[in-house]
Amino acid sequence: MDATKLLGKRSVDALCRIAEILKTAGTPFAAVGASAFLLHGIDLRRTTRDLDLAVAIEGGLTAIRPLLLEADLTSTGIEHRFCMPDGSEIDVLAVDPSASPPFEIRLSDEDRIRAVGLPEGIRHAAPIPIDDCHVPLAPLCLLIANKLCGATSVNRPYDLDDACAAMEMYEASGDAGSRSTTSGSRDLSSKRPALFSPDATPRS
Numbered sequence: 001m002d003a004t005k006l007l008g009k010r011s012v013d014a015l016c017r018i019a020e021i022l023k024t025a026g027t028p029f030a031a032v033g034a035s036a037f038l039l040h041g042i043d044l045r046r047t048t049r050d051l052d053l054a055v056a057i058e059g060g061l062t063a064i065r066p067l068l069l070e071a072d073l074t075s076t077g078i079e080h081r082f083c084m085p086d087g088s089e090i091d092v093l094a095v096d097p098s099a100s101p102p103f104e105i106r107l108s109d110e111d112r113i114r115a116v117g118l119p120e121g122i123r124h125a126a127p128i129p130i131d132d133c134h135v136p137l138a139p140l141c142l143l144i145a146n147k148l149c150g151a152t153s154v155n156r157p158y159d160l161d162d163a164c165a166a167m168e169m170y171e172a173s174g175d176a177g178s179r180s181t182t183s184g185s186r187d188l189s190s191k192r193p194a195l196f197s198p199d200a201t202p203r204s
Contacts, residue, residue, distance in 0.1 A: 003130040007040045011051055014088040016133035021056060021071045029055040030125035030138040032093065032118060032146065034162070039128065042166050044158075050160050051090040054118040054138065060096040060106055068092065079088070079107050095119050117145035138171055 004012050016032065023027045030036075033052025038043055057063045061080060069075070073082040073090075081091050093105055093120045095118050105113040121138030147163035150156045 005075055007035055007051075010086060010088050011035065012131045014084045014086065014090055015051055015053075016131060017084065017148060018053065018068075018071075018090060018092075018102075019133055019135045021067070022053075024063070025067055027055050027057050027067070028122050029053050030118075030122045030136045032121055032138050033091070033097050034066055036138055036143055037132070037162060037166060039137055040138075040143070040166070040169070041116060042162075042169055044165060047074060047112060051088070052093060053090060054093045054122050056095055057123045058096055058098050061092075061100065064092060064094045074180065080105065080113070081097070085130040092200065111115045111128055115146065116149040140166060144170065
């Protein structure tokens with residue numbers, strides 16, 4: 001698959017730029033959201049080029065903001081959304097590993113974004129080649145978990161459709177640790193168990 005064709009040249013350039021910023025700072029991160037699904041080869045059945053990155057940093061958004069502003073990104077009216085110098089926007093979902101629970105993103109107005117699966121997505125992300133850079137991509141199964149959680153919110157109508165499309169692919173080929181990537185290669189030697197199995201025995 002061609003990342004530029006999937007996401008568009010502008011989005012790929014923005015993704016590579018911010019990836020370099022985070023790598024230089026030593027901040028763990030992973031591509032998540034709609035762009036990550038596209039990079040996994042998922043047909044979302046809708047047109048989207050949203051860019052989302054999950055980052056792990058003590059202090060959350062308060063800690064990551066100065067780093068991004070120093071790199072010439074600018075704030076927007078949405079606290080976790082930043083504007084790149086070329087005008088493209090990217091959502092930075094900063095999870096604080098020291099916080100409890102670790103999957104909540106705390107905003108300055110005391111509001112919180114539930115980020116189920118994102119801490120694990122960062123920890124288990126696998127780097128994939130995108131144009132002239134490498135970007136860690138969160139595993140498909142964890143992206144699905146995040147979408148299913150988001151589907152319970154009344155203002156996220158696409159999340160269930162995205163999760164169902166992804167689960168169809170997961171069942172067909174297995175997640176295989178994010179090996180279905182833009183490189184076009186796929187290694188199914190470590191195929192994961194099916195998400196749903198009629199023969200599965202419930203755990204006590």
